[in-house]
Amino acid sequence: MPGYLELAEAIRKVLLRGAEAPARQVLPIPGGHFLVMSAADGEVAVCKLVTVQADRTPSVQAEVWARRLATGEVFHLPGEELTRRRTAALSLLAARLLAPRREGALLLVGPGAQGEAHLEAFAEGFPLTRVLLRGRGRARVEALLAKAQALGLSAEEWTGEGVPEDVAFIVTATPSPTPVLPERVPEGAFIAAVGSFRPDMRELPEELIRRAALYCDTEDALKEAGELQGQTGVVPLKAALLGARSEGDPVVFKSVGHALFDLAAVRVHLGLEG
Structure with a gap:
């Protein structure tokens, strides 16, 4: 591959x-x-x-x-x-184009296949200082921590309520219908939300979405992603590649997948x- x-x-x-x-x-x-x-x-x-x-x-x-x-x-x-690799590559493309901070810690919420792929992708594309991980399933969490350590990265489980200030990149890769992040994240954080794919699913809290710079993979996400329902000013990735920008902080890139x-x-x- x-x-x-x-x-x-x-x-x-x-x-x-x-x-x-x-x-x-x-x-x-x-x-x-x-x-x-x-x-x-x-x-x-x-x-x-x-x-x-x-x-x-x-x-x-x-x-x-x-x-x-x-x-x-x-x-x-x-x-x-x-699918695993192209989804993580898409998030990497968006992060390299839009992330305000170019190095720092990576927070992964979801230790499944997409969590692993995004770990590999962001380790390839950015100078990561450490990896934080939260998820269900003890075996999967421990396996992904070991994978991060095998890549030469310091890695630990995220057990607190607040997101540490050194986190520059956040990936949510869960099928959760309710938010998996707190309303506040560090200033200048880039969030790739890749888990939810239906209007009734929402990985990110409404207050965070309300103040964020919003981007999506294609216009289809405006209909399919729970986080983007009723939102205005969302910039598709193609438009962002051509220079269009959304205003706000943090930067949220929402993807639901596309052929x-x-x-x-x-x-x-x-x-x-x-």
């Missing part, structure tokens, strides 16, 4: 170059949802199939099919790993980006 900085650059190119990507389909299934996400440009067409079922482990399962248009070749790609980012990851996987 490619590095996170390489994936972030591919996402940047796809956003600016443009591609076709209809709204994703979400169908109810027993215990969850079935999602269909597709996108295409002049060289490749992709379709990702995702099942989300809370009573299964893992709760999210995905596969990606891609067709290289010039040759007709069809590829079946590892959907979970591709364009799968397309970017597939392009890297097939060697179409250079």
Whole structure:
């Protein structure tokens, strides 16, 4: 799999170059949802199939099919790993563009696959001073702490109420319907909120959202993300890449996922980006 900085650059190119990507389909299934996400440009067409079922482990399962248009070749790609890495690369792209502070501690809320991927991505993209972690599941918390330490980073569990002042980067990667952060975070913090993906889910408290500079991955997040319901002045990432900015503090980047980012990851996987 490619590095996170390489994936972030591919996402940047796809956003600016443009591609076709209809709204994703979400169908109810027993215990969850079935999602269909597709996108295409002049060289490749992709379709990702995702099942989300809370009573299964893992709760999210995905596969990606891609067709290289010039040759007709069809590829079946590892959907979970591709989604894991492209989501963290997207957060990294946004952070490198928008984060007010360029180094400091990383706080991860959620020790699952996305928490691990974001640890890897931010360690690749920024000079981290230490890692703080909060989450459910003792084994997963300890495993991610060990992963951070294996990367050469000081790591410990976050057990307090307030967010320490040295935290420059925060990632929330949980399916929580209620906020997992306090209303106050350090000045100049960058928050990547990647866990919630429905209007009834909210990882961040309303007061924090009210005063924040708000960004989203695509306009679809304005309809799908609980944190962004009724908010104005939210800047999509493509517009931010072209120079648009939102006002406020902290900086919040809310992503719910989009087939364009799968397309970017597939392009890297097939060697179409250079």
